[in-house]
Amino acid sequence: MWGERIIQAKSDGMTAMVDSTLQRWFADDFRKSNPAIIQEIAQGIASTSVNEFCGCCEAISHINTFDRLAEITCPTLIMVGEHDHGTPPHMARSMKEKMPNAHFHEIPNAGHISNIEQPEIFNQCLMDFYKSQNFM
16 A cells, blocks of 8 residues: 555655545545635645655555554553544554553544544543543
């Protein structure tokens, strides 16, 4: 998947990456009902350097720390959007199971960028976690 994105970005430029990225990052309903936000993010994607994008794709394609998650022993909050394609809820749940002090929350009606799609729910989960850990 990452290799295909690199090839497409190098051959067609970042404008060609906009639609597929937005589809992965945001739930359909959000994209349809928030055109101004989506347009702003689309412009950010389109203006990203091809070399920077390809470098990130290359780096991400080699990351696999799943087997080391048990080493994270501090309280950790894992939040995932219900419609997240990048880190699907089942994958996020598997991460939580590996981490002894992890807390999990699935955010409804959200994709990969849940803090933009559901800011109230995202922020409330974050604040509740901070309070439960006496961080506040």
